[in-house]
Structure formats: C-alpha cells, structure tokens
Amino acid sequence: MIVDINKKNKFHIQPIQQRVVVTFNYEVHFTNNIFDLKNPTLAQAIAADGEKKPKKILAVIDAGLLEFCPNLSQQLTNYTNFYAEVLTLAAEPLLVPGGEAAKNEPKLLEQIHQLIEAAGICRHSYVLGIGGGAVLDLIGYAAATAHRGVRLIRIPTTVLAQNDSGIGVKNGINAFGKKNFLGTFAPPYAVINDFSFLSTLCDRDWRSGIAEAIKVALIKDANFFHFIHDHTTALACRDMDAMQQLIYRCAQLHLEHIATAGDPFEMGSSRPLDFGHWVAHKLEQLTNYRLRHGEAVAIGIALDSTYSYLLGMLSHQEWQKILKTLVALGFSLYIPELAEQSLSINNSRCLFRGLTEFREHLGGELTLTLLQNIGKGIEVHEVDVSLYKHAISLLREFK
C-alpha cells in the first residue's frame, strides 16, 4: 500500500504540532591542581548556580587514579571543608574500577544509583565524576538517569577524556557485547580539565588520547594537524606545554562541532566526528578491549586515510604525512586482528561486520567520513570492500 502522507483521512482529527526547544549551557574549564585550597575553580563553578548554599556533592572516583593520587579522597574532603559555605560531601566518595571494565559491569551502575538515592542527591545537587573516559561514561549514565538527571561535574583525568569524551554530551555503558549500547545524550553541568592529572598517565594513555586530536584535525583543521605534526617529538617526550595546547584546541573543535553542526543529539545519520571509528569500535571488540580506544582510533584513522588515498581523494604526500605522524607518536598501524578481514561476512569476527554494527548504532543509512584533504572530511554511503582489503595490506607493509 503506497502511503500519501499529505492525504487527509476520515479517522483523523486535527493533530497538535509540538515543538520543544531545550537549551543547555555549560563551561569547560582548564586548570591545575583542582583540589589545592587556593584553587577556587570547583567552588566557583558550583557557586555560579545562584542557589541557596551549601550544595551536596557526591564524588565517584576512578580507582585507577589512587595509585598515583593516593590522597585524592582526603584532598577532596579538605577542599569541601575549606569551601564549606558552598559545598558539602553527601557521602564518602565511591571508587569504581578504571578503564573499559567500568562500562562492562552493570552492578556498578546500580551501585551509583543506590548511592545517589541514599545520599539524597537531587536535581540541584552535584555528582562529581573524576577519572578517565570510560569511568565518566558510566558515571554520566548513572547521573543522567537518576531523578531523570542530576547535575554532573566531570573532572576528566586523561588526555582522551579531556579533549573528547569527557567534554561532550554523551554517556553510556556496554551491553549485549555492544559498545555503548545503553546510554543517553545529557550535557554536563560543567567540565573541569585539570592538567596536573596528566602527569599520572602511563605512556600508553598519554599517547592514546592524541589520536582523537589527530582525527578532529584531519576532518576540520589543517593548521591544527600541522601543529601536531610539528610537535610529534615534544608530544612523544611528554612535553606538557605542547599537550596543553593540543587538548585546548581539540576540545574547542569538538565543542564547536556539537554546538554548531545542527545535530547535537545525533538524530540524523551523519557523524563526521566518528572518522576512523567503525574500525576502532570493531577492533576494540575483537581485541577484547586489549587495545585502548585511542590506539584503535589511530588504526582506524590510518585505514580510512589509506582507503581515501586509494579512492583518489587524498594525495600520496598527504596520506604518507598522516601515517608518518601516527608512527612518530608511537602508534602501531597494524595488528593481527585486521587480518580478520578475510573471514566470511557471516562470521561475527569479520572486520567488515564493523560496518553493519556502526550503521546500526547510528541508525539510518550507512554514513562514513573519509578525507578529501588534510583538514577536510567528506561523507560516503557506500564502501568497496576489495579496496579496503588492499588498504589493509598497505598498512601491513607500511614502514
């Protein structure tokens, strides 16, 4: 039956057209030593709500941090005591395991909900999430669903979380073996990026987050890519100044995109910021999350750049520059799981199943971002699998 959407039908009374516009405002701060008593950034962020004080706060902390910051809970307590007119701890901080494990254990979600309930956290109280991207995704999901959303202040502690996942509007946990199967879009109340946490990172985590900066530079800002290219040595040697510049610009580009690209809650099919991500998500799954997200994104960038080159869009010189930048930073561009391209598409371990899974997660038509030039992404809706196989073989041989 062909349906004419404009045809009046006798069953139909005049419908009501509903239009709901929701505006979210939040600040992304950059600071050092957030719990130094002389640093009012956090207290100021809460004082700025203009409401009766003191406000209850409940902290949920990435347990991975305590190895490097064993006094974190104590510092937080001292801080809240010092700024007692503004904030008060509603309960002892809750520790959750760091890394992807945080998103794979449904009991943790329940535990945070339980604590929010027990501590009497309301929509005008604050949950402080302190940790890496995965932990913040879990805490964000818990905060967004308790009382239909309590206020969340994210304090991202890794490069990846400070320049990408911790500053945006998404949260989520994994379920049914699928990354971020459960989650919501929920802007935070505020984000405070504290650079001093970066010195606690191991080399893998320091490097890993740079991949998202390269991604956003490649699709949006050639100058930023050249900045990264020119600073590979400094970045690889953990130069804090170069890293701070990288995080600031990367955060700025991500935030600009969310605010201005017209689809912050991703109701359409287009997802330019997910350049390189269909491969990345599949490789994380295939390696059982042995690969860090940023490491997987680096391979995804390398593969989709190579494919863009083979399609005749990216020049040989630009393509080589991208791959060399990734390698200079210490990223591997090839792992054995890429060979799972050769499996039948019916096998769930086949790399190209990642295309279907990516389309299903976004919904609608398959939409991949490729590179037209350094600094300019372009969307395609079809892929040539044999060309992708060729791209994989080029990566395997890349020196």
Place this chain on the structure above:
Amino acid sequence: MIVDINKKNKFHIQPIQQRVVVTFNYEVHFTNNIFDLKNPTLAQAIAADGEKKPKKILAVIDAGLLEFCPNLSQQLTNYTNFYAEVLTLAAEPLLVPGGEAAKNEPKLLEQIHQLIEAAGICRHSYVLGIGGGAVLDLIGYAAATAHRGVRLIRIPTTVLAQNDSGIGVKNGINAFGKKNFLGTFAPPYAVINDFSFLSTLCDRDWRSGIAEAIKVALIKDANFFHFIHDHTTALACRDMDAMQQLIYRCAQLHLEHIATAGDPFEMGSSRPLDFGHWVAHKLEQLTNYRLRHGEAVAIGIALDSTYSYLLGMLSHQEWQKILKTLVALGFSLYIPELAEQSLSINNSRCLFRGLTEFREHLGGELTLTLLQNIGKGIEVHEVDVSLYKHAISLLREFK
C-alpha cells in the same frame, strides 16, 4: 570560605562556554481504530520521516489490553502486511504487565533492551508502545536508553495516558521504593491517541484520568474547568463525545505548557503541572499503589484546594465547586491513609514526608503550586503543617 564567582584565579585558563540547543518536533494525533486497514495514520506518521522504506518496528504491548482486544497482535500484523512498503515487524510483539507493576520490575526493562538489540532496532527504527501510562513510562525509558535513544511512537490507551503522561517528554520506572527514581526526558517521535481504546476501560480507569484534566484546568484555564463541571453527568455516564473534548483540551494545555513555560526538561525548581502531586505520590506509595494515580491526584487536588481556601486565597464558593465536581465524577476525597498525617515526621509513613520526597525529586527549593482562583495557580515555598492538618479534617467531614 566565601567564594567570589567573578574573581579570576591564577589556576584558570580561559574557559570555553558551550551552548547546545536541541529542537524536538513531534505530532500528537487523534484517531479511532488505529489498526483498521483503511486508517493510514500510523503508516503516514512513519512515512513522514522521509527516509528509505520499509522501516522496522517493534511493538511492546500492555498485556492488560488483550482482555478487551484479544486480536491486537493479529491486527498489528495485518496492518504491517497491508502497509508493507512503509513498515515491517522486526519481531513478535512483546507483552508486559499493565499498571504500576510494569514500573516495579527491573527485569522488564532488560527484556525490552534485549529485544531491541536482537531485533536490530536502530535510531531510525521504531518502537511502538501501546498501553496505559505506566507501561508507556517503562517502554519510553527502555527506548530512550537503547542506542542513546531509538524512535518511540506512543499509542496511549487510557484517559490518563492520552491527556497527560503519554503525550509529554518524560519516562521512568520506580526504584528503591521511589516513584520514577529512574528515567529521562525524551520526547517521542509521535503520539497517536486512539479514542476507541477508551471503551475498553473499566469505570475506575475511565474516571481516574479525568483528575489530570481537572488539575490543568484549575491552574490554567477556568473555562475548561467550567466545561468539566457542566459535563460531570455526561463524563460519569461515559459519554464519548464529552470525553474526547476533555482529552483534546487537556492534551493541548499540557503540551502548551511543556513547549512554552521555558523549562521542558525541568532544570529549575518550579513544577506548576504538579499541582496536587506531592500528596498523590505519597498516597500511591502509602497504599502500595492500590490507589490509581488519577485517584490519588483527585485527593491531592482536593487537599491542596482546601489548603488554598484556608490560606484565604480561594473563595469558599470556588473551593466548594471544586470538591463537588470531584465527588460528582465519583472520586473519593478521603482515604484512611490521610490520617497518617498524625505520625511523627520521622516515620516514613507520615504523609508530610511526602513534602520532603517531592522536594528531593524536583530538587532545589520546595515549590508547591496552590490555587489563587479557579484557573490560576500560584507558587509557594513554605507550608503550614497545622493548617494542612485542618484541611485534612475538612476533607474527612466533607459531604
């Protein structure tokens, strides 16, 4: 430590101000016999997305309906076969228990998530929720959190759901003994109110939903209250024409409020639409949900109107008119649980604990809506418990 929010601090680099504006559009349709093959309303709603067809749909149905509509699944199957160019069933419909039970069983949420996953429902597919308000709250929460939100078409089948809970932007389930402790704000893709379902309702459910219409009339539209008052006999005798007019106007007032009152996702402390609801939520809990939501709201309206009268805001004549209208429709204005006012405030069964729970759920300052006149609500932030006790005794004696 007094915090000056404008004071620059040496730890602080220029923050990034993020502003995210999200616009949701949806239509609320009114029809009869939604699955009649000659009724294209549902097919038109899906065809209107302008995307490649056919679209997958997954139906979740209130099991309570099957007693009156035993062929509902078959009708749905026939409908999708007839409109196969537009929609296709992705799985057998899932049945969930009707009433508040749907919101008290966490396994149901998981079951819907599982089915969304297994059926390959993506953000551009559709979940159809068919049932009363509680079931739609559960389905809405499941749909809003799978893939960070798949499209939801609500088909409310009760008066309450058609004129209030099924048309708005909220969803939720109960947890830790608290109503709607878990949930999100998530506008539907569309709502289709099918009046023919109303004839399946028992008298209690038919009546119950009228309470929300009285509520919104009292705070926003005196003429609408007079319409209800003038039609109490018709409404009590299940006159379908009067009920359709009541539902349409009530839906319109609720939708107008959500769209124009400036806080659709309830980030502030004000909640005028929750007139009478602090009592209602507490009584539902105290009666273990023996009381229907609408029945509890009727008592809440009666109590808060009486309190408004005792405060000298509402005239004696207006107050009496409200109470008589409720009684003429068949509502009870007093139940024994109201006597639990006399318990100590430390006892969780004390009625006035409902004030704290209400404040905590909304967050921020206690904000109650009372009546200045019929058709005009007014917000207060303090309550006089002894005056409320007096109001309760007036209700007990009301004839």
